[in-house]
Amino acid sequence: MIQASSCATIHTPAEVVRSGSPVSVSCSIKDDCTLTKGKDFHVAWKINNGFDPSNLSYQESNGTYGVIIPSLDTDTSIACAVCEEEKCQIVNGVQVKVGYPPSIPKNLSCSLNLRPEKKVFLCKWDPGQEREILSTNYTLNIFRVKAKKVPSEQYRIPRGEHFYLIPRLSYNLLSVLEINVTAVNVFGNVTSETLKLIPMETAIFDPPEINRIEADVAGCLNYNWSLGKSEQWLMTAISLELRLKTVDNQQNKELVLPFTKKNGGKINVCGLFHGTNYSTTMRVKYSTLSKWSEWSDPKIANTVMKAPTGSLDTWLKVDDQNAQLYWKPSENFRPNGWNLSYIVESMEPKRNLCITQESHCFFNLTEKVEKVYLRATNAAASSDHTEVLVYRKKGLGSVSNFSVHPQSETSVLLVWGGTPASHTVTGYVLEWRSLNEMPEAPLSFILMDKNISSTILTGLRPDKHYQISIYPKYDRGIGFPYILPYSFQTASSVAPVSNIIREHSNEKNGTIRDGIEMTMFVIPIYIGLSLFIIVVFACFGKTERVKMCLWPIIPDPANSSIKKWTTTYSMEGIPSFVEDKDSVLVYLSRFSLLDLDEKEPFKSDYVKESQWSRDINSYDECHSSLQTCVQYDSENDRDSVPYATVVFSGPYQNHSSCRPPYVRSESTQPLLGADDPCSPPPYENVSPSGSVSKVQRFSTFPQSFTESEENEELWEEFPMLRSLELRGTDHT
Numbered sequence: 168m169i170q171a172s173s174c175a176t177i178h179t180p181a182e183v184v185r186s187g188s189p190v191s192v193s194c195s196i197k198d199d200c201t202l203t204k205g206k207d208f209h210v211a212w213k214i215n216n217g218f219d220p221s222n223l224s225y226q227e228s229n230g231t232y233g234v235i236i237p238s239l240d241t242d243t244s245i246a247c248a249v250c251e252e253e254k255c256q257i258v259n260g261v262q263v264k265v266g267y268p269p270s271i272p273k274n275l276s277c278s279l280n281l282r283p284e285k286k287v288f289l290c291k292w293d294p295g296q297e298r299e300i301l302s303t304n305y306t307l308n309i310f311r312v313k314a315k316k317v318p319s320e321q322y323r324i325p326r327g328e329h330f331y332l333i334p335r336l337s338y339n340l341l342s343v344l345e346i347n348v349t350a351v352n353v354f355g356n357v358t359s360e361t362l363k364l365i366p367m368e369t370a371i372f373d374p375p376e377i378n379r380i381e382a383d384v385a386g387c388l389n390y391n392w393s394l395g396k397s398e399q400w401l402m403t404a405i406s407l408e409l410r411l412k413t414v415d416n417q418q419n420k421e422l423v424l425p426f427t428k429k430n431g432g433k434i435n436v437c438g439l440f441h442g443t444n445y446s447t448t449m450r451v452k453y454s455t456l457s458k459w460s461e462w463s464d465p466k467i468a469n470t471v472m473k474a475p476t477g478s479l480d481t482w483l484k485v486d487d488q489n490a491q492l493y494w495k496p497s498e499n500f501r502p503n504g505w506n507l508s509y510i511v512e513s514m515e516p517k518r519n520l521c522i523t524q525e526s527h528c529f530f531n532l533t534e535k536v537e538k539v540y541l542r543a544t545n546a547a548a549s550s551d552h553t554e555v556l557v558y559r560k561k562g563l564g565s566v567s568n569f570s571v572h573p574q575s576e577t578s579v580l581l582v583w584g585g586t587p588a589s590h591t592v593t594g595y596v597l598e599w600r601s602l603n604e605m606p607e608a609p610l611s612f613i614l615m616d617k618n619i620s621s622t623i624l625t626g627l628r629p630d631k632h633y634q635i636s637i638y639p640k641y642d643r644g645i646g647f648p649y650i651l652p653y654s655f656q657t658a659s660s661v662a663p664v665s666n667i668i669r670e671h672s673n674e675k676n677g678t679i680r681d682g683i684e685m686t687m688f689v690i691p692i693y694i695g696l697s698l699f700i701i702v703v704f705a706c707f708g709k710t711e712r713v714k715m716c717l718w719p720i721i722p723d724p725a726n727s728s729i730k731k732w733t734t735t736y737s738m739e740g741i742p743s744f745v746e747d748k749d750s751v752l753v754y755l756s757r758f759s760l761l762d763l764d765e766k767e768p769f770k771s772d773y774v775k776e777s778q779w780s781r782d783i784n785s786y787d788e789c790h791s792s793l794q795t796c797v798q799y800d801s802e803n804d805r806d807s808v809p810y811a812t813v814v815f816s817g818p819y820q821n822h823s824s825c826r827p828p829y830v831r832s833e834s835t836q837p838l839l840g841a842d843d844p845c846s847p848p849p850y851e852n853v854s855p856s857g858s859v860s861k862v863q864r865f866s867t868f869p870q871s872f873t874e875s876e877e878n879e880e881l882w883e884e885f886p887m888l889r890s891l892e893l894r895g896t897d898h899t
Contacts (some may be wrong), residue, residue, distance in 0.1 A: 172201035175258040177247055183300060185354045186240055190263055193233040194247030211255055213246040218255075241265055268293025268355035269303045272348040275359050279370040283399045288338060292348050292359060303352045307331045309338070310345040313361075314714075340367045368453055372398050375407065375449050380468035387437040388468055389534060392449060394430045395460075401665070404429050407451040408459075409436065414444035414467060425585070442472030442504030442545060443721045471503035474548030479541055481555045482596055482612045484645075485532065492555065493527045493610055494541060502524045504545030506769055513539050515843040532557060560644035563590060569637050569649040576629040576655055582621045583637050583649065592617045596638040596645075600623065601631050602652075629655050638644035 179192045194210060196203055210232040224234045233246070246260030277290040290307060297303060305324040320337050338344055343367065348359040373395030381389040383486045390409070394401065404427050411422040426434055439445065448462040477500035484491045492511060496502075511520040511528050513536050520539060521528040532539075539644045540552040567585030574580050586592050601608040615622065617640075627633065632654045638647040 172815055173197070174249065177261050179245075179261050179263060182261065183266045183353075184239055186265045186267050189244075190236045190239045190243075192236075192245050192247075192261060192263075193227060193231055194259060196249070196258070196774045197231070198230070200249070200258070202251075202258065205831050206251055208249050208251050211248045211250050213260075215244055218248075226830040239263060239265055242255070243543050252676040255754075261352035266298065266301050266354050269301075269350035269352045269357055270297070271357045272305070272329075272350055275346065275348055275362050275434060276512075277346060277362065277364060277366075277369050279366045279652075281370050281372070283495075286335065288333040288335070288369075289330065290333060290346060290348075293891055294329050294350070295431040301354070302326065305352050306351070307328070307333075307351045308347050308349060309333070312343045312345060313483065342366060368457050370453055371458050372405075372451050372453065374461045375451050376445060377449055377463055377466045380447065380466055382468055382470050384437070385473055386439050386441055386473045387435060388439060388445065388447070390436070390447070391450075392431075392434065392580055394451065399430065401430060405451055405453055406455065406457075407449060408767040409434065410448050410462070411436065411439070413440070416448055439470050440501060440503065441467075441470055442502065442547065443470050444468075445470065445506070472545055472547040473547060474814050475503050475507065475543040475716065476501045477550070479553045480612075480614050481541060481553060482598065482614070483539070483555050483557065485557060485559060488531050488533065489529070489855075490539075491527070491529050492539070492541070493612055494734045495526055497614075500543075502543065502545065504547055506545065508544050510542050510544060510549070511539055512542075513583075557650055558644040563587075563644050563649040564639070565649045566639055567639055569651055571635060571651055571653050573655055574623060577627050578623055579625050579634065579653065579655075580621065580626040580629065581637070584620050586639050586646070589644075590639075590641045590734035591641070593879045594640040595619065596640060597622065597635070598638070599633050599635040601628070602634055603632055604626045627655065631655075674736055731852055761819060 175193050175199055176197075177192065178195075179190065183191055192212075196210070198204075201819065202208065210226075210327065211221075212224050212234040219234065219236075223236065223735075224232065226232050231467040234244075234245070236243070236372070242264045244260060244262050246257045248255040248257045249514050250256075272292040272294055275290065275292040277288060277317045279288050280286060289818040294303070304326070304471075305328075307322040307324060309320040311319045320333075322331055322333070324331055342365065343363065345363050345779070347361045350357050371770075375392055375394055377390060377392050381391075383389065388411075392407075393399070407426050407428060409422075409424045409426070411424070418670075422436075424436060444467060446465045446467050450460045450462050452459045477495045477499050479500060480497045482493045484493075495510070508522060508524050509528070510522050511530065512518065513520060513532075515535060515537075516533075519531075520530040530680070537557050539555045539557060541555060542552050543550045564587035571583070571612045572580040572582065581597065583595070594617050596611055596612055597615060598608045598612040613622070624635070630651065634650060635653055636648040636650045638648050675888075
């Protein structure tokens with residue numbers, strides 16, 4: 168941007184000029200300008216980035232200088248400079264912009280909407296390139312052809328809009344109109360091409376309605392239709408199209424039929440397939456120059472059925488009396504109905520071999536049958552028979568070479584050749600089926616002429632295994648097959664991703680023998696086996712410690728004595744108690760004495776509940792011959808309830824020669840006859856000088872019980888008394 172100076176003023180007739188027009192600019196130097204006062208100077212003109220030749224400038228009068236540019240094509244910066252010798256200084260300047268006439272409006276189009284709620288005539292156009300520095304005004308002109316060549320209607324368009332809705336009273340639906348658009352700005356005006364039309368021809372109709380379809384004649388459908396609601400009033404003939412397509416691609420054919428009918432007229436379409444479901448849609452337009460409406464909603468109708476026509480392609484394979492017959496529609500076969508079933512029968516003898524809706528049948532054949540017959544049946548009737556010859560001759564040669572060449576993921580090129588010269592080939596049968604599918608995939612086949620030696624097989628699925636066979640057909644039978652396995656495999660389309668939780672690849676397009684999978688499977692096995700070996704060796708090296716942890720030693724009460732219990736050796740293998748302060752102390756919850764009469768021998772090693780005495784209540788008396796003293800403790804938080812029993816072979820008072828044996832147990836079961844729930848008392852050996860008070864609380868065994876009876880009752884009521892059997896006594 169040029170900064171103005173107090174030394175000069177600059178002037179131009181217009182700051183916006185039409186492209187290609189000449190431009191003049193003048194510069195007036197003030198008398199008090201310090202750059203010129205008393206100095207020898209001259210004025211130069213700088214245009215854009217360079218000084219113009221001096222022949223373009225001139226001096227109008229004292230202090231006023233000018234420049235004329237013959238043609239200006241782009242926006243230009245023009246500056247006035249005061250120069251003293253070679254040194255110049257700009258004193259003022261101006262920016263002159265270039266303008267153009269408006270662009271010609273293009274793509275003018277008009278359309279009529281016939282809907283009652285929105286019946287308008289809309290015209291729109293493309294304004295072309297517009298410049299912001301210049302405003303452009305648009306005018307829509309309508310001419311009636313029969314009138315004079317002056318616009319009958321003109322409509323000024325609001326600024327920024329490039330369409331206009333023509334009022335309904337300004338035109339007649341069936342009259343001929345000429346319409347154009349004029350654009351105007353300060354540099355000129357232009358007019359678009361004139362559009363000649365009939366408003367009704369520009370209307371886009373609503374989709375018509377198919378009201379009813381009738382099938383009264385074989386191969387024909389009759390249609391009853393009507394225009395949309397907004398065009399019901401129209402009585403002139405219009406153009407329409409019917410599009411018929413077989414449902415589920417029964418015949419894989421689409422028909423588009425043109426008609427010119429008045430509203431509500433009936434349409435009859437014939438030459439259709441019999442017993443076929445057709446889906447029909449319709450569209451309409453006013454004339455050939457008009458645009459089509461949208462297609463109507465489809466309606467489905469069935470043509471009248473009749474018996475199937477044409478033949479079936481068959482492929483019969485016979486092994487002794489077992490026959491496999493496959494078939495498929497030939498090019499000329501027409502089902503002429505739906506829900507087809509097929510009947511295979513023999514004439515000699517006359518019987519049905521099978522009836523099925525599948526495309527194959529397995530049955531038994533007798534030696535007399537030389538032909539079988541296949542026919543298709545629908546609800547109307549049956550087709551003519553397709554004759555199938557039964558070839559039983561074996562040992563005929565196969566083709567000598569057969570190769571498969573992949574063409575794509577779903578197609579292969581098959582090439583074969585070479586048959587025995589002694590036989591005349593009448594054709595070939597190519598069959599294939601997908602393997603490793605449950606249930607078994609159906610067999611597919613193609614019948615080919617004898618002159619064909621290659622074909623392209625399509626419709627295969629990638630990453631499937633196939634068995635492909637070629638059979639030569641001779642005039643006397645079928646040759647041996649040439650069988651090839653085939654599988655199309657591609658490189659994996661997705662790189663494998665190592666992930667322990669999820670599968671590492673989700674798409675392989677074939678069979679891959681992956682090393683990552685093997686590694687993830689083998690490493691955990693080796694780690695587990697190594698840990699197992701380490702644990703085994705550790706257990707063998709620490710046998711005693713492992714045994715102490717897993718299988719603690721439990722003393723056998725039958726082979727124990729007081730002496731053994733109070734030694735350190737007897738405590739090995741027994742888990743220590745937190746409360747133990749002395750290793751020789753063992754807490755007993757019960758200490759009982761059993762006194763047997765001398766006259767009554769001890770008949771049994773087992774003791775029942777009635778023979779146990781009550782608790783010893785005297786805590787301070789000791790038996791001198793026994794040399795033991797019984798003490799009780801008041802603790803109530805023991806984890807186990809050990810107990811001991813002393814058995815005498817004679818009366819308790821007279822027993823002084825030896826120490827009685829006793830039984831100890833770690834059982835937590837309360838002792839027999841226990842009536843005191845207090846904690847077990849400890850016991851320990853005492854000096855021989857101690858004495859035991861006389862106790863009258865022991866009884867003898869009743870004489871009425873035999874040894875056998877005692878044992879039986881004892882086992883039933885107190886199974887734990889097994890561990891209290893006394894087998895010997897250690898007197899120490």
